[in-house]
Amino acid sequence: MNAIIGQPVSRVDGPAKVTGQATYAAEFDLPGLAHAAVVPSTIPCGRITRIDTAAAERAPGVLAVLTHENAPRLAYRQMEKRAQVDAQSGEQLHVLQDPEVRFNGQPLALVVAETPEQATHAAGLVQVDYERAEAPTEFDPARGKPPAEENAKAGRPGDAGRGDADAALARAPVRVEATYEHPREHHNAIEPHVTIAQWEGEHLTLFDKTQWVDNDRKEIAHVFDMPEERIRVVSPFVGGAFGSALRTWPHVTLAALGAKVAGRPVRLELTRRQLYSSIGFRPHTRQRVALGATQDGRLQAVVHEAWSQVAQYEEYAETTLAPTQHLYACANLRTRYRLVEMATNSPCPMRAPGVATGVFAMEMAMDELAAELGLDPLELRLRNYVERDEQKDLPWSSKKLRECYEVAARRFGWDRRRPEPRSLRDGHLLVGTGMATAIYHSDRSAGSASVALTGNGTAVVRSAASDMGPGTYTSMTQVAAETLGLPVARVRFELGDTNLPFAPVHGGSITMASVGNAIAAACGAVQSKLIDLVRAAAEGPFAGLPAEAIAARDGGLARREGGPVVPYAELLRQHNLGWIEAETSAKPGEETKKYSSAAFGAVFVEVRVDEALGTVRVPRIIGAYDVGRVINPKIARSQCIGGQVGGLGMALEERAEWDPRFGKVMNANLAEYHVPVNADIIEQEAIFVPNDDRNFNPLGVKGLAEVAICGIAPAIANAVWHATGKRICKLPITPESLL
Ligand code: MOS
Numbered sequence: 094m095n096a097i098i099g100q101p102v103s104r105v106d107g108p109a110k111v112t113g114q115a116t117y118a119a120e121f122d123l124p125g126l127a128h129a130a131v132v133p134s135t136i137p138c139g140r141i142t143r144i145d146t147a148a149a150e151r152a153p154g155v156l157a158v159l160t161h162e163n164a165p166r167l168a169y170r171q172m173e174k175r176a177q178v179d180a181q182s183g184e185q186l187h188v189l190q191d192p193e194v195r196f197n198g199q200p201l202a203l204v205v206a207e208t209p210e211q212a213t214h215a216a217g218l219v220q221v222d223y224e225r226a227e228a229p230t231e232f233d234p235a236r237g238k239p240p241a242e243e244n245a246k247a248g249r250p251g252d253a254g255r256g257d258a259d260a261a262l263a264r265a266p267v268r269v270e271a272t273y274e275h276p277r278e279h280h281n282a283i284e285p286h287v288t289i290a291q292w293e294g295e296h297l298t299l300f301d302k303t304q305w306v307d308n309d310r311k312e313i314a315h316v317f318d319m320p321e322e323r324i325r326v327v328s329p330f331v332g333g334a335f336g337s338a339l340r341t342w343p344h345v346t347l348a349a350l351g352a353k354v355a356g357r358p359v360r361l362e363l364t365r366r367q368l369y370s371s372i373g374f375r376p377h378t379r380q381r382v383a384l385g386a387t388q389d390g391r392l393q394a395v396v397h398e399a400w401s402q403v404a405q406y407e408e409y410a411e412t413t414l415a416p417t418q419h420l421y422a423c424a425n426l427r428t429r430y431r432l433v434e435m436a437t438n439s440p441c442p443m444r445a446p447g448v449a450t451g452v453f454a455m456e457m458a459m460d461e462l463a464a465e466l467g468l469d470p471l472e473l474r475l476r477n478y479v480e481r482d483e484q485k486d487l488p489w490s491s492k493k494l495r496e497c498y499e500v501a502a503r504r505f506g507w508d509r510r511r512p513e514p515r516s517l518r519d520g521h522l523l524v525g526t527g528m529a530t531a532i533y534h535s536d537r538s539a540g541s542a543s544v545a546l547t548g549n550g551t552a553v554v555r556s557a558a559s560d561m562g563p564g565t566y567t568s569m570t571q572v573a574a575e576t577l578g579l580p581v582a583r584v585r586f587e588l589g590d591t592n593l594p595f596a597p598v599h600g601g602s603i604t605m606a607s608v609g610n611a612i613a614a615a616c617g618a619v620q621s622k623l624i625d626l627v628r629a630a631a632e633g634p635f636a637g638l639p640a641e642a643i644a645a646r647d648g649g650l651a652r653r654e655g656g657p658v659v660p661y662a663e664l665l666r667q668h669n670l671g672w673i674e675a676e677t678s679a680k681p682g683e684e685t686k687k688y689s690s691a692a693f694g695a696v697f698v699e700v701r702v703d704e705a706l707g708t709v710r711v712p713r714i715i716g717a718y719d720v721g722r723v724i725n726p727k728i729a730r731s732q733c734i735g736g737q738v739g740g741l742g743m744a745l746e747e748r749a750e751w752d753p754r755f756g757k758v759m760n761a762n763l764a765e766y767h768v769p770v771n772a773d774i775i776e777q778e779a780i781f782v783p784n785d786d787r788n789f790n791p792l793g794v795k796g797l798a799e800v801a802i803c804g805i806a807p808a809i810a811n812a813v814w815h816a817t818g819k820r821i822c823k824l825p826i827t828p829e830s831l832l
Pocket residue numbers: 304334335336337339442443444445446599600601602
């Protein structure tokens with residue numbers, strides 16, 4: 094049988110999605126379903142002095158109006174230990190539990206009604222009086238404070254480093270230093286966040302948009318102080334998330350509360366506007382990078398500092414300074430990370446959280462250093478190429494970044510570049526090219542899966558994983574099909590349900606390394622179980638044979654020495670079994686102590702700038718990536734060009750317009766918050782450098798997702814400099830910044 098891993102299999106869930114048969118969280122149609130709407134606060138900080146719900150209660154169709162005055166008290170039990178993505182010790186915004194207002198847009202009341210329109214109408218009738226309080230609504234880095242110790246320990250470096258960076262910087266013959274900034278950015282997935290909550294006695298079912306059903310259940314169990322076993326979370330399809338659905342936001346609690354009080358299943362769907370204050374966002378971040386180098390371009394010192402906005406009621410820290418620690422060889426390095434508290438909802442991971450931010454500053458600084466040295470930017474990177482992770486002092490499990498540089502540069506035609514800025518024109522347009530390195534750490538978590546071989550010759554594979562768009566359904570089907578020796582069409586993969594075997598968070602690019610290896614292990618386990626069954630039998634082709642004499646291949650079992658394959662289904666029939674099933678888990682082992690792992694990339698872009706209008710077009714983006722083994726090149730390409738589009742948005746378009754007078758995002762809609770559209774995209778390429786990282790995990794994959802956005806924004810900014818001679822260190826690079 095031909096290998097299935099590595100084939101460009103089309104999405105197995107594609108037909109269901111394009112024919113409307115894929116059921117998203119909002120679409121579960123339960124009998125008696127009621128609808129809820131949120132009343133958000135309209136001030137950034139203070140307390141409620143009066144909340145009048147009389148008119149809302151009298152409005153047509155209204156079933157319940159909940160405020161801090163009448164809502165059931167919730168336990169909000171602290172988590173025993175920090176969950177992977179939730180706030181420290183669980184959700185810190187305790188909804189409808191007190192009159193305090195902590196940010197503009199905070200839910201102050203919930204209206205449950207027969208229809209969404211009635212709920213929305215009645216929510217508009219709730220009157221709130223406030224006593225306002227002073228609160229910081231400006232992003233003022235001078236107020237920055239270090240993150241909590243446990244954040245620093247969790248790979249989000251605060252004050253860290255090696256050698257003596259400041260002394261080395263002072264001594265370095267060549268120095269560059271600059272400040273970089275990007276604004277608050279929002280995920281803007283097409284599917285809004287939505288929860289349907291249904292109580293049946295003491296049991297709660299949540300149909301939710303989430304990247305992690307198991308964590309959703311855990312969080313709500315802590316909020317309501319109930320055993321996890323009484324909660325089921327169902328989330329088979331997610332219409333994009335980019336990190337926004339990693340954790341459980343207050344609206345999930347509100348939906349469950351509303352359903353409890355109304356005695357009906359309740360659907361709560363956030364409006365597009367509410368998404369800007371009710372889920373997280375990429376925090377506004379300022380960075381300062383100082384590089385010191387020898388005349389021949391060897392880095393002597395790296396100083397990288399970052400100030401990032403954070404809510405006042407809970408801490409969120411990012412890995413902003415982590416990539417700098419191992420991008421290049423440098424003995425002297427210092428990082429410093431500060432959080433700036435503001436009256437805002439909490440930020441959260443978004444599209445390569447922290448890393449996309451840190452790489453943007455570092456890779457722009459490297460470009461500036463190259464210009465200062467009169468050295469080609471690619472050559473500068475090669476001179477500082479690092480063969481091991483100098484911060485952890487470990488070898489890479491594999492690193493084919495050199496090949497990425499070579500392949501992408503050749504494809505792009507980088508060697509034809511003239512180094513001087515403003516050296517190339519096409520008619521009235523200035524043409525520039527730029528490049529950057531991409532990196533994203535590869536992690537792996539424990540995960541589990543079950544595999545059932547059935548009497549009709551199919552396999553059903555299950556794990557409580559998620560597929561927010563990267564193709565988990567398809568790639569996991571391929572892993573199982575190849576391991577079992579069955580065609581893709583005979584394998585069905587089920588995910589997104591807490592009734593399925595535990596899977597880790599669908600984020601941080603860890604899904605394939607975690608769940609994929611669990612599935613491969615579960616396939617092996619069911620094959621072993623079948624082998625034990627057939628050899629223990631009194632008769633049949635394998636009766637009495639030692640286990641080692643039997644091999645699983647081509648969808649069945651055969652004698653290892655050769656001979657015909659007896660299909661699984663045939664063996665099950667011989668033993669009068671409808672199916673045979675095994676469940677197992679897989680987790681990282683000692684290798685994590687021996688190696689550091691990351692996905693790498695090299696990206697090259699061309700820009701055309703119209704100086705009269707200040708517009709930037711990006712006719713070409715070419716990225717070459719080392720992501721370990723590629724399970725499905727078609728889906729991997731989609732994932733990479735999607736990440737590149739996100740990077741283009743970060744470079745040229747995305748910006749929340751924050752008004753400090755109101756502590757509020759003013760362009761909270763997709764008309765005024767700009768994201769790239771088809772007309773912004775011209776030509777993109779994603780090339781995969783062959784690799785198979787068995788040092789990292791048995792499947793040989795690394796993470797493929799977030800690496801694709803990293804490096805795009807600095808490559809574009811570097812190309813804009815090459816085109817115009819202007820270094821725009823503040824994203825997005827808008828027309829006014831170039832005029
Ligand atoms: Mo991603 S920001 O880990 O969903």
